[in-house]
Amino acid sequence: MKFELEERELLDGLIATIAGLPEGQAWIGGREVAIGPRGRVDAIVEALVAGRPLQLIVEAKREAFPRDVRETIWQLRNYLAHLPDSDREIVPFFVARAISPGARDILREEGIGFYDLGGTLYIPAKQAFVYIDRPAPRKSSKIFDSVFQGQKARVVRAVFARRDAWLSVKQIAEETEVSPATASATLSEMERREWVDVEGAGPSKLRRLRSPRLLLDAWAEYIADQKPPKIERYYVPGADADGLAQRLDQACRHADAAYAVTSDAAAQAYAPYLSSISQVRCRIVPGPRQRDALETLQARPVSEGWNLGVIETRARGDITVGERLGGVCLAEPLQVYLDLLQGTGRSKEMAAHLRAERLEA
Structure with a gap:
């Protein structure tokens, strides 16, 4: 009815x-x-x-x-x-x-x-x-976009990170620490969108990413309509971007604080594009450990002239490390790409370069 x-x-x-x-x-x-x-x-x-x-x-x-x-x-x-x-x-x-x-x-x-x-x-x-x-319509847009939010987004990231592998619901649930129901629902949505190939049926059903391009295009379109995440800006004395990233690693290890460098600094490490980087953006696990790390860095809150940006993070699961390069933990390339799309200056150029070099290769 x-x-x-x-x-x-x-x-x-x-x-x-x-x-x-x-x-x-x-x-x-x-x-x-x-x-x-x-x-x-x-x-x-x-x-x-x-x-x-x-x-x-x-x-x-x-x-x-x-x-x-x-x-x-x-x-x-x-x-x-x-x-x-x-x-x-x-x-x-x-x-x-x-x-x-x-x-x-x-x-x-x-x-x-x-x-x-x-x-x-x-x-x-x-x-x-x-x-x-x-x-x-706005209500239906939320249905289409839900796959890029919360725990579903973690599932999509995991499928993208292992895009050459056939994955089961159980594997994805364990890797992303989400419930099997959430993993199953997300994979079913990806199947309806024709982002994944399917093999088998029932509990033994496997999926594998079909086309990185389709997923990246859809996520980029979603990101374009979102407000950039809140960022706290700090000045850390006596360090260029490379040195600051090294000191950030030392401070976070000392505070036992999970972190991941993203945006321009991470893109430059994954796929060099610019001659130099002046700022470091990162995510650090929220709470006392973040405060301890920032105190160790002697980071001073500023509105202008900042060289360290800490992107708002709601939970530990929002911080995903792709690789550790040059002694620094970098966010996954997909997360770096999405953060660049919401950046300013030459960030979008870097996003296109990173996508060509690391995400669609």
């Missing part, structure tokens, strides 16, 4: 959006219409766009990721094969409360029209082409 109400809301929104087009009209021609020996399409919508008659063969879902729309495309193709000849152009069509960017790309490539509650409308008709591109 709830989905029937949502489906009606989607169809009403589609009809209203088409009505707002030049010489646009639309109305429901039928619901749950039988097509072929076993098919039943969710709705048929009759429409006029710029005076051109169209018939939309509509399938509906709540939210849509790439795997969802691939299944629906097959259904729509099957419906079209069983439709009689018509004097109107027939357009296979998909509606959902929200459609992920990857799913939108697939629908466009396959010539399938689509609409979501954010107001996005795509009608690939031969004589009445329409494309209105708008962001997904």
Whole structure:
């Protein structure tokens, strides 16, 4: 019953959006219409766009990721094969409360029209082409973005870090210290987005990252809409960036404080790009141990002229070390890349260089 109400809301929104087009009209021609020996399409919508008659063969879902729309495309193709000849152009069509960017790309490539509650409308008709591109509704955006937040993000990072390996739910749960339920749910989401290949079924099911590029593009798009994390700025006397990183390591070891250098300084260590670095950004485990490390460094809080930035960290699990180079603990390359994307100056150039050298290689 709830989905029937949502489906009606989607169809009403589609009809209203088409009505707002030049010489646009639309109305429901039928619901749950039988097509072929076993098919039943969710709705048929009759429409006029710029005076051109169209018939939309509509399938509906709540939210849509790439795997969802691939299944629906097959259904729509099957419906079209069983439709009689018509004097109107027939357009296979998909509606959902929200459609992920990857799913939108697939629908466009396959010539399938689509609409979501954010107001996005795509009608690939031969004589009445329409494309209105708008962001997904805020509530649904949270669903799409949840995989980049909290414990799910730790799972995604782990899959990326071991992108050449086939991984089980148990392995990922143990490595990331999340519950098997969280690991399973995250891997299932990655599967729906077609970020991973799948082997086996049930408890023995394994996944492996399919394409670093797809994951990096999606995470970069998410990061672009987020506020940069809070950073506390300090001045540490008598040290260039390399020397400061070494002293940071000594101070954190003395305080038994987990830490990881990130952003420009880490990118320069992983994939040298600039001639010099003047600042060090890092994460240090919050609490008394962080305070002890900063006291050992004689770090003085400042608003300008800083050379040490400590990025806000909520929990120990947020600090992940990729490699130890030159006696300094560096954040994982993926985390460094994401931090660079939120940086200033030449940070985005360094991000592109690091991605090419370490993340997509």
